[in-house]
Amino acid sequence: MDTTGILDEALQRLHGSGPERLGRLSNHAPMAVEALVSRGRAHSVHRWLDLYAPKLEERPCGVEPVTDANWRSALGDPRRAADWITYFGREVAERPWRLVLAEWWPRLLPGVYGGSTHPAIRVGHAVRTLLTGESTEPRLAELAHGLGYWAARHHPVAEPAPLPGADTAAAALDAVTPIPEQEGAFAVRLGHVTGLPVWPGAITDPGEARHRLTELVRAATHRYATHGHGEATMLVHAATAPNAVLRVLPALPPALWAPSLRAAWTASAAVTAMYAPRHPVRYGPPGPLSPEAVLERAVAHGDEHVIKFTDAALDVGDERALVAALRCVELSEPLV
Incomplete structure (x- = not known):
C-alpha cells in the first residue's frame, strides 16, 4: 500500500497526457510508476517521469461523447480515445468501480490484443492499486484511462x-x-x-482457472530467459499480459475467471508465435540473485518494459523468474 502520496501525484501529472504517442506507441508511464510504487521505489518516480517526459503527448481532443446508447459504434475506434476516457471517468465517479469493471470486462476481453495488449496491462496495474489501497480520485481516474484506452483500441480476432x-x-x-x-x-x-x-482444455471451475493462469504467467516469465532474444521488448508481453489478467481476477465475479484464462492464453500464445525465435539460447546469471538486487538493476536501467517485466517476475517470485528479469535488463536499451 502506498502511503507516500507519490502515486497519486504522478497519476495527476500524467492524466493530461494521451494513452499513445505517434499514433501507435503506448504511453507506459502510468504502468511503470505504479510498478515502482508497488515495489517500494516511490522515491524514484518523479525522476523517472522527468526522463520519460519526452515520450508523452497531450491528451487528444474528443470527437463525440460516448453514451450508453452509442458505445457499440465507438468500440475499437482509436480516434475516440478521449471520448472513451471521459465516458469511463463519469462511470467510475457515479458507480462503484468494481461494478463498472464487471460490466465491461466481458465486453472488452475479446479485444485484448488491441494496442499490443497494453490497454489490458494498464487496467491490471490500475486494479492492483485499487485492490491494495484507497480508491482515491487519481486512482479511479487511472482505471478510467485504462478502460477507455482498451475500448478505443479494442481489437478482436477470429478464433x-x-x-x-x-x-x-x-x-x-x-x-x-x-x-x-x-x-x-x-x-x-x-x-x-x-x-x-x-x-488448458475446457476449464470451468474458477479456482482451477486461477491456478492455470498463475501457471501460465510463471511459464511465460521463465521462458523469456531463453527466448527473449527473439524480440526483447515485445516478448515481455507474453508474460505481462496474462499477469495483468491475473491481477484483475480478485475484483471480478468468479464466473468471469475461466473466460479470462482463455483470453490470457490466446494473447500470450499469439505474442509467442509472433515474436519468439526458432531456437532458444542457454542463459545463466553471473552469480547469486536476490529480488532486491534485480529490482535495483531494473530501476537503474529505466526502460519501461524492463520495469514492468521485473515487476511481473517478482510476482512469480522464484529464481528462474529473477534470471528472466535480469535477461530482460541485459537485452533492452536503457531509458538513458
Whole structure:
C-alpha cells in the first residue's frame, strides 16, 4: 500500500497526457510508476517521469461523447480515445468501480490484443492499486484511462484453429509454432496467427482457472530467459499480459475467471508465435540473485518494459523468474 502520496501525484501529472504517442506507441508511464510504487521505489518516480517526459503527448481532443446508447459504434475506434476516457471517468465517479469493471470486462476481453495488449496491462496495474489501497480520485481516474484506452483500441480476432496442445503451460508455449512472416507491426503479424495449441482444455471451475493462469504467467516469465532474444521488448508481453489478467481476477465475479484464462492464453500464445525465435539460447546469471538486487538493476536501467517485466517476475517470485528479469535488463536499451 502506498502511503507516500507519490502515486497519486504522478497519476495527476500524467492524466493530461494521451494513452499513445505517434499514433501507435503506448504511453507506459502510468504502468511503470505504479510498478515502482508497488515495489517500494516511490522515491524514484518523479525522476523517472522527468526522463520519460519526452515520450508523452497531450491528451487528444474528443470527437463525440460516448453514451450508453452509442458505445457499440465507438468500440475499437482509436480516434475516440478521449471520448472513451471521459465516458469511463463519469462511470467510475457515479458507480462503484468494481461494478463498472464487471460490466465491461466481458465486453472488452475479446479485444485484448488491441494496442499490443497494453490497454489490458494498464487496467491490471490500475486494479492492483485499487485492490491494495484507497480508491482515491487519481486512482479511479487511472482505471478510467485504462478502460477507455482498451475500448478505443479494442481489437478482436477470429478464433485461431486448435492445434495439438500439451498438459502444462510451459509445454504448450513450447508447442507454439512461430509464424513465418516475422516482420511488420503487431497487427500485421497478428493476422498471420491462424492456429494455436490447445491449452488448458475446457476449464470451468474458477479456482482451477486461477491456478492455470498463475501457471501460465510463471511459464511465460521463465521462458523469456531463453527466448527473449527473439524480440526483447515485445516478448515481455507474453508474460505481462496474462499477469495483468491475473491481477484483475480478485475484483471480478468468479464466473468471469475461466473466460479470462482463455483470453490470457490466446494473447500470450499469439505474442509467442509472433515474436519468439526458432531456437532458444542457454542463459545463466553471473552469480547469486536476490529480488532486491534485480529490482535495483531494473530501476537503474529505466526502460519501461524492463520495469514492468521485473515487476511481473517478482510476482512469480522464484529464481528462474529473477534470471528472466535480469535477461530482460541485459537485452533492452536503457531509458538513458
